[in-house]
Amino acid sequence: MDYLPxxxxxxxxxxxxxxxxxxxxRKARLLNKAGAIIHVVAPEVEPELxxxxxxxxxxxxxxxxxxxxxxxKSLVISATDERDINQQVAKDCHQRRxxxxxxxxxxxxxxxxxxxxxxxxxxxxxxxxGEAPVLARKIRTQLETSIPAQYGELAKLASQFRQSVKEAxxxxxxxxxxxxxxxxxxxxxxxxxxxxxxxxAMLQExxxxxxxxxxxxxxxxxxxxxDPDLLTFKAVxxxxxxxxxxYDRLVSPPILEMVRRDAxxxxxxxxxxxxxxxxxxxxxLLLSYAQQGKRVxxxxxxxxFIFGRGGEEIDLLAANNIPFQVVPxxxxxxxCASYAGIPLTHRDHSHSVRFITGHMKEGDINYxxxxxxxxxxxLVFYMGLxxxxxxxxKLIEHGKPGDTPAALIERGTLPEQKNHISTxxxxxxxxxxHEVHAPTLLIIGNVVKLHSSLNWYKK
Ligand code: SAH
Numbered sequence: 001m002d003y004l005p006x007x008x009x010x011x012x013x014x015x016x017x018x019x020x021x022x023x024x025x026r027k028a029r030l031l032n033k034a035g036a037i038i039h040v041v042a043p044e045v046e047p048e049l050x051x052x053x054x055x056x057x058x059x060x061x062x063x064x065x066x067x068x069x070x071x072x073k074s075l076v077i078s079a080t081d082e083r084d085i086n087q088q089v090a091k092d093c094h095q096r097r098x099x100x101x102x103x104x105x106x107x108x109x110x111x112x113x114x115x116x117x118x119x120x121x122x123x124x125x126x127x128x129x130g131e132a133p134v135l136a137r138k139i140r141t142q143l144e145t146s147i148p149a150q151y152g153e154l155a156k157l158a159s160q161f162r163q164s165v166k167e168a169x170x171x172x173x174x175x176x177x178x179x180x181x182x183x184x185x186x187x188x189x190x191x192x193x194x195x196x197x198x199x200x201a202m203l204q205e206x207x208x209x210x211x212x213x214x215x216x217x218x219x220x221x222x223x224x225x226x227d228p229d230l231l232t233f234k235a236v237x238x239x240x241x242x243x244x245x246x247y248d249r250l251v252s253p254p255i256l257e258m259v260r261r262d263a264x265x266x267x268x269x270x271x272x273x274x275x276x277x278x279x280x281x282x283x284x285l286l287l288s289y290a291q292q293g294k295r296v297x298x299x300x301x302x303x304x305f306i307f308g309r310g311g312e313e314i315d316l317l318a319a320n321n322i323p324f325q326v327v328p329x330x331x332x333x334x335x336c337a338s339y340a341g342i343p344l345t346h347r348d349h350s351h352s353v354r355f356i357t358g359h360m361k362e363g364d365i366n367y368x369x370x371x372x373x374x375x376x377x378x379l380v381f382y383m384g385l386x387x388x389x390x391x392x393x394k395l396i397e398h399g400k401p402g403d404t405p406a407a408l409i410e411r412g413t414l415p416e417q418k419n420h421i422s423t424x425x426x427x428x429x430x431x432x433x434h435e436v437h438a439p440t441l442l443i444i445g446n447v448v449k450l451h452s453s454l455n456w457y458k459k
Contacts, residue, residue: 008034008075008099008111010074011036012035012037017031018040018079018080018089019078020043020045021081022046025052027113029052031056036056036074038058041063042062043063043064045060070092070096070098074099076089077101077103078103079103086102086105090102090105104130106129109130112130115133118152119149124143145233151192153192160200161203178212181214185217186323187199215293216294218289218296218317218322218324218325219296219325220324220326221327222301222331224301224329224330225302225412226411226412231255238327240258242296242297243263245259245296246266246268246296247269248269250439251299268282283313283315286313287322290322302329304327306355332382336443337380339417339457340455341450341453342443342447345378346447350378352377353378354377356379358381358382359382359383360387360390369397370398372398373398375445375446376446380441380444384440385436385438385440388431392428395424395444396424396425402424404423404444405421405424405446406422407421407448407451408431410439411437420436421448421451
């Protein structure tokens with residue numbers, strides 16, 4: 001190990017910044033966050049840096065550096081583009097055993113600044129000893145996206161109750177189990193959802209009852225239309241956390257790959273006319289896993305609350321006091337439209353959009369067809385493939401022009417996406433003469449015309 005990582009308490013300590021430009025300002029922002037008193041010596045100082053110095057109650061000296069400025073300082077950062085000055089600062093500091101950082105010059109540094117992920121009081125520093133700063137920043141970005149923004153709040157909660165937990169549980173093993181349950185369960189989820197107050201009350205009660213039991217919970221998560229890049233950060237986090245996952249046909253294999261490796265996987269897939277498991281059985285299965293104290297992920301294609309029967313699945317959980325949360329996903333309409341270059345609304349072509357299920361009971365759909373005729377709205381039919389010709393002919397019958405543009409988007413957002421662009425009149429015959437694979441989404445309206453100029457994904 002070339003460097004020993006240490007964390008520096010700079011609160012109320014005088015620090016010297018040599019230089020007044022953009023890089024000095026960047027360093028001053030960090031010093032300011034750490035509560036340091038910032039002093040700057042430089043002939044010219046950027047306005048933002050002036051402000052930071054003022055906020056930190058430090059001073060600016062508009063002149064060139066000399067060693068007298070080092071007196072009483074706890075840390076020195078040299079951020080000038082004058083190599084001579086940087087060298088002089090480093091030399092003077094080394095003589096005084098004063099920690100010094102020279103920006104972009106690891107050879108002159110006694111301390112180096114890592115790339116930082118700040119979830120105070122949790123702080124992560126990533127350093128490459130100046131060898132590969134771009135790589136260090138890349139890792140930082142990865143961590144930034146995988147550690148929820150509220151993680152600091154979780155650390156604060158743990159610190160607030162640390163003592164009372166110590167008093168409630170004398171054995172270290174029990175304390176560890178207790179904290180593991182708290183940090184991996186509903187209480188942590190409450191904090192991460194922004195309900196720190198509620199979480200504190202729940203934690204207090206759990207301590208009072210010396211409760212070591214692990215409560216189960218359910219995450220109803222929208223996995224989007226297929227492209228794993230369209231998952232939300234929250235979805236990915238919960239996918240990594242759950243011990244059991246119930247998924248169906250619409251969840252694409254690359255997305256399933258992202259679920260925790262050792263999680264138990266249960267396929268409850270549904271396909272038109274060959275339901276693998278009844279909705280009632282799925283609801284009961286979710287409940288039963290949660291009652292066993294498991295963290296259960298119910299992964300659904302698109303958004304759970306759009307033709308996803310998400311409401312029914314959590315109904316039974318709510319009635320049985322099982323904690324659950326619902327994570328929205330990108331619904332097929334948004335995903336397919338974006339990846340086909342079809343804006344669902346447009347100032348010139350469409351003022352509203354309607355999501356409609358095309359799933360027909362006994363081959364007929366009882367719809368207010370008259371309302372669908374208005375030409376300034378976009379219609380999106382989910383599950384519309386089997387009933388395609390009925391949908392098209394009903395719309396025409398009720399007065400929608402046969403030449404209204406219509407698109408059938410096959411396997412939207414996936415690498416195999418195909419865009420079948422036609423008109424209301426011609427689409428059924430077109431589909432009959434082509435091989436089309438489910439899932440497909442039907443988009444009808446003048447916005448479909450824009451596909452020819454705005455398509456970017458599968459040209
Ligand atoms: N909850 C889902 C919809 C479930 S209903 C959502 O919000 O997207 C299932 C229907 O969604 C399918 O029949 C199809 O019409 C549509 N669908 C889902 N994923 C799709 C995809 N990748 N491409 C095209 N259509 C899709």
